[in-house]
Amino acid sequence: MKNAIEVNNLRKEFKAYSSRSGLKGAFRDLFTRNYKVVPAVNDISFSVKQGEMVGYIGENGAGKSTTIKMLTGILTPTSGQITVNGMNPHKERERFVQTIGVVFGQRSQLWWDIAVQESFRLLKKVYKVTDEQYDDHMQHVIKTLDIEPLLDKPVRKLSLGQRMRCELAAALIHNPPLLFLDEPTIGLDVLVKLKIREFLKEINEKYNTTILLTTHDLSDIEALCDRVIMLDAGKVIYDGALNDLKENLADGKELHFQFLEKVDLPAVKKVTGGLPVKWDYDEKEQVFIANLDNDDLLISQVIATVVAAFKIKDIKINETSTEEIIRNIYEKGAVEVG
Amino acid sequence: MFYVSMFFQYISQYVKTRLQYRADLFVEFLSDLMSQAINLIFILVVFGHTDLLGGWSRDEIIFIYGFFLVPYAVFSAFFNIWDFNERYIVKGELDRILTRPIHSLFQIILERIELESLLGAVTGIAVMVYAGSRLGITLTWYDPLLFIVFVIGGALVYGGIFVVLACISFWADAKTSIMPMMYNISNYGRYPVNIYNKLIRFVLTWILPFAFVGVYPASFFLEKEEWYLYAYLTPAIGVVFFSLSVFLWNQGIKKYRGAGN
Numbered sequence: 327m328k329n330a331i332e333v334n335n336l337r338k339e340f341k342a343y344s345s346r347s348g349l350k351g352a353f354r355d356l357f358t359r360n361y362k363v364v365p366a367v368n369d370i371s372f373s374v375k376q377g378e379m380v381g382y383i384g385e386n387g388a389g390k391s392t393t394i395k396m397l398t399g400i401l402t403p404t405s406g407q408i409t410v411n412g413m414n415p416h417k418e419r420e421r422f423v424q425t426i427g428v429v430f431g432q433r434s435q436l437w438w439d440i441a442v443q444e445s446f447r448l449l450k451k452v453y454k455v456t457d458e459q460y461d462d463h464m465q466h467v468i469k470t471l472d473i474e475p476l477l478d479k480p481v482r483k484l485s486l487g488q489r490m491r492c493e494l495a496a497a498l499i500h501n502p503p504l505l506f507l508d509e510p511t512i513g514l515d516v517l518v519k520l521k522i523r524e525f526l527k528e529i530n531e532k533y534n535t536t537i538l539l540t541t542h543d544l545s546d547i548e549a550l551c552d553r554v555i556m557l558d559a560g561k562v563i564y565d566g567a568l569n570d571l572k573e574n575l576a577d578g579k580e581l582h583f584q585f586l587e588k589v590d591l592p593a594v595k596k597v598t599g600g601l602p603v604k605w606d607y608d609e610k611e612q613v614f615i616a617n618l619d620n621d622d623l624l625i626s627q628v629i630a631t632v633v634a635a636f637k638i639k640d641i642k643i644n645e646t647s648t649e650e651i652i653r654n655i656y657e658k659g660a661v662e663v664g
Numbered sequence: 665m666f667y668v669s670m671f672f673q674y675i676s677q678y679v680k681t682r683l684q685y686r687a688d689l690f691v692e693f694l695s696d697l698m699s700q701a702i703n704l705i706f707i708l709v710v711f712g713h714t715d716l717l718g719g720w721s722r723d724e725i726i727f728i729y730g731f732f733l734v735p736y737a738v739f740s741a742f743f744n745i746w747d748f749n750e751r752y753i754v755k756g757e758l759d760r761i762l763t764r765p766i767h768s769l770f771q772i773i774l775e776r777i778e779l780e781s782l783l784g785a786v787t788g789i790a791v792m793v794y795a796g797s798r799l800g801i802t803l804t805w806y807d808p809l810l811f812i813v814f815v816i817g818g819a820l821v822y823g824g825i826f827v828v829l830a831c832i833s834f835w836a837d838a839k840t841s842i843m844p845m846m847y848n849i850s851n852y853g854r855y856p857v858n859i860y861n862k863l864i865r866f867v868l869t870w871i872l873p874f875a876f877v878g879v880y881p882a883s884f885f886l887e888k889e890e891w892y893l894y895a896y897l898t899p900a901i902g903v904v905f906f907s908l909s910v911f912l913w914n915q916g917i918k919k920y921r922g923a924g925n
Contacts, residue, residue, distance in 0.1 A: 340921065395922050400762045402918045416918070420765045428763045435760055439681045451673050452764055454666070480684070 328412075330504050330536040331374040331397065336406035338367040338392050366392045368560035369406065376503070377534040379526070381547035381568070384557030385656050390540045393557070394508055397538070398428055411504055424453060427497035431509035434489065435496050436481045442492050443477040446499060453500035460499070467495050470525050487518035494522065498529070504536045505529075511546055523549045544649050558656065571651065581616040581628060582642040589614070589636055597635045601628055670766060674774035696780055700787040703733075707791060718859035723795045724886050725856065730791025731885070732854045732878035735818030737784030743823040744776040746843045749833040758920060769827065769913050792885075801885060813899050814881035820902030821876045822850065827909035834916030846872075853878040869894070876901045 343359045345351065367389040374380050384390050395401040396408060399415030399422055408415055413422045429435070436445040450460050468474055471491045476484060484492065490510065497505065507526075511519045527550065529535050541547060547554060547568065554571065556564040564571060583594075591607045594614055598605075601624065604617040616632075618624055629641065682689050711726050720728075752758040752772065761768050761775075829842055853874030857865045868875040876898045884895035 392922070395759065398763055400759050401920065401922050419762065420767065423763050424765045426763070430759065433756065433760060435763075437677070437681075439684065440677060444677065444680060448673055448677055451670065452766060 328376055329373045329409075330376045330378070330411060331372075331538070332407075332409040333373065333393075333397075334371050334407040335369045336367055336371070336393070336396065336408060337365060337369050337404045338389075338396060338401065339363050339365050339404045365404075365560050367396070367403075370557075370560070370562045372555055372562060372565055374536060374538065376536055377530070378553060379530055379537045379539065379551045381551035381554040382538055382540045382557070383542075383544070383547065383554055383652070388557040389560040390557055391508060394506055394538070394540060398426060398506055399423060424500065425502055425504060427500070427502040427505045429490075429493050429497045429505075429507045429510050431490070431507075431512040434481065435493055436489070438482050439480055441478050441480055442473070442484075445481065445492075446477075446496060449496055449499050455500050459501070463501050464495070464499065467498055467529075470528065471495055471521070487514050490514060490518065491522065494525070501533065502535070503533070505538070507537065507539045507541075509541055510539070511541060511543055519543075519546070526550060544652060556652075556655065563655065578617055579620050579625060580644040581618070581625065582640070582644060583614040583616070583632060583636075583638065584612060584640040585614070586637040586639045594632070594636075598628055598631055601631070603628055667766075667770065670770075671774065674777065675779070678777050678779065692780060696783050700783055703784075704787055704791065718856050720856045721799075723798045727792055727795035727799065727801075727886060728856065728879050728882040729854050730788045730795060731882035732818075733788025733791065734785045735815045735822060735877050737782050737788060738815060738819040739822035739826075740781035740784065741779055742773055742777060742819070743826055744778045744781075745772060745826060745830050748772070748830040753833045753920075756922065759922060762917075762920075768917055769910060796885075799886070801887075807885065810884065814884070814895070817899035817902030818877035818881060820906040821873050821898075824902070824905035824907075824909040825850075825872060825874075827906070828912055831909070831912045831916040834919045850874045850877070855879065873901050873905065 340363075341361050342364050343355075343361050345355050346360070370389075370393070382390055382393070392401065396403050397410055397415060399419040402416050411422065411425045413425070415422050435449075436442065437448070446464070468477070471494060473488070473491050473495060476488050476492060481489060481492070494510065505526075511522060514522070523546065526537060530537060537550070539546065539551060552567060552569075554564065554566070554568050555562060591605060591614070595605050598616070602618065606615040606617065607613075608615060616628055618628060625643065632638070633641075707726060707729055711722055711729070715722055717725060752761070758768070761771050764771060825846065826843075829846060832842065849872060852860070852864070852868055853876075856879050857868055857875045860868070865875075876894070880891055880894040881898045883891035
């Protein structure tokens with residue numbers, strides 16, 4: 327199968343100038359500026375197959391948006407090669423964007439003052455979509471996203487959730503084989519989120535549409551993507567299946583204890599002194615958390631010891647959540663798989 | 665062909681948007697009409713005190729002013745890009761433009777159309793008719809055609825200069841106050857250039873060719889034969905300057921850094 331996206335040693339540098347302090351510094355800045363070249367995206371390589379759904383994640387400022395903007399032809403790379411849908415996005419921009427759909431969660435693609443269907447009509451002309459293609463494809467999209475009743479309303483009167491569904495439909499007017507979604511579910515309620523996820527799954531199955539998704543909501547990724555690419559400080563730090571990430575890094579378990587009487591952390595630590603347990607105390611929730619290896623015997627041992635020593639209100643056994651794993655990775659700045 | 669059809673698509677969209685706000689449209693139309701009337705009175709009052717300026721009579725100067733208003737109106741209707749930096753670069757709207765399969769400058773021009781500015785052309789033509797009738801100007805059959813060609817040429821000159829100014833935003837981050845300054849300079853094109861010193865005349869002819877928006881083409885209709893060559897150059901200068909500006913724009917787009925989220 328051919329690759330939808332192919333990226334080789336992609337790099338984007340921004341020139342940032344650092345100002346000197348004080349009035350004297352400001353005057354010196356006027357004549358000679360201190361430029362610092364900051365690589366926002368630092369020699370990354372990856373490829374995405376046609377029909378894949380890939381989550382592209384990273385902290386704020388990790389270079390996600392910059393990458394997406396290079397992949398969509400908005401920004402020119404400083405160096406490296408990009409081939410998307412067999413084209414160079416920036417060089418052949420006008421021909422290239424015909425083959426992609428883009429949704430920026432924080433920016434509207436639709437015209438603010440006119441009815442949604444008018445926006446659709448104009449976009450249909452922009453993308454040279456014929457009436458048959460439009461009817462065939464969009465009727466389905468409109469029905470699935472449930473935006474039929476919104477079509478004659480101006481965009482400015484829509485709620486965020488309604489608008490996002492319309493944005494998504496607008497990005498699909500020309501039925502592109504590749505879809506870029508930059509934080510599509512930001513600020514949406516659970517129901518709308520679910521609807522959008524379901525819809526994305528459906529078009530992926532129906533048209534084999536490739537989807538590249540950036541988000542801070544890991545539940546989006548868990549629901550949709552088999553594969554994640556994780557970015558930190560402009561470098562790819564993980565590229566692989568989400569499950570592997572979980573299995574490799576989530577080998578620990580967490581025991582949550584709540585006690586009836588007042589207990590402090592040293593006391594708890596003392597009781598389990600001989601066992602390999604790391605204790606934390608969550609002050610907000612008043613919960614004592616024991617981090618330990620995923621070993622059944624050890625877990626029962628710890629529980630037995632604690633229960634014997636204190637009066638228990640509640641016990642929970644948790645697997646480390648994806649969110650926690652990701653947070654750990656961000657903090658460490660690297661992934662050690664295996 | 666595609667671009668022509670897109671042009672009309674956007675215009676029809678624009679008209680629809682305008683019709684949505686009926687009251688607004690009505691008020692705006694009235695206020696536009698009023699400001700044009702005031703403009704007209706202002707011109708007549710100001711030039712009422714001058715008789716002869718550098719070999720030009722009062723009515724001739726009024727005629728030039730009237731002519732100038734026409735390409736200026738066309739320019740204002742289609743090149744409403746004075747806030748390009750703020751609207752498209754700082755707010756990042758250019759991202760959206762760049763994900764659509766139409767030339768970016770063309771999209772921005774279409775999005776920012778303001779057809780009501782064309783009313784200014786009516787004022788301009790009224791002024792020309794007034795001054796022309798007092799001068800006893802006679803028209804031949806091809807004069808209206810040349811008039812249209814000159815107006816388009818002048819509007820392209822104007823548009824080209826302002827597109828170049830908009831391009832500055834691709835290289836410089838900070839807001840510049842060049843746009844308002846340029847509006848001031850452009851006013852010099854409304855008056856006969858031979859009243860200025862040589863340097864200014866050179867600048868207004870070859871560097872910032874605002875003279876091609878007003879005095880040069882207008883002098884053709886005033887039958888000032890010594891300026892005919894410049895008058896005929898108007899469309900050429902328009903095309904050259906506008907092409908240059910589009911070339912610069914295409915270079916600038918590559919330098920676009922995008923706005924952060």
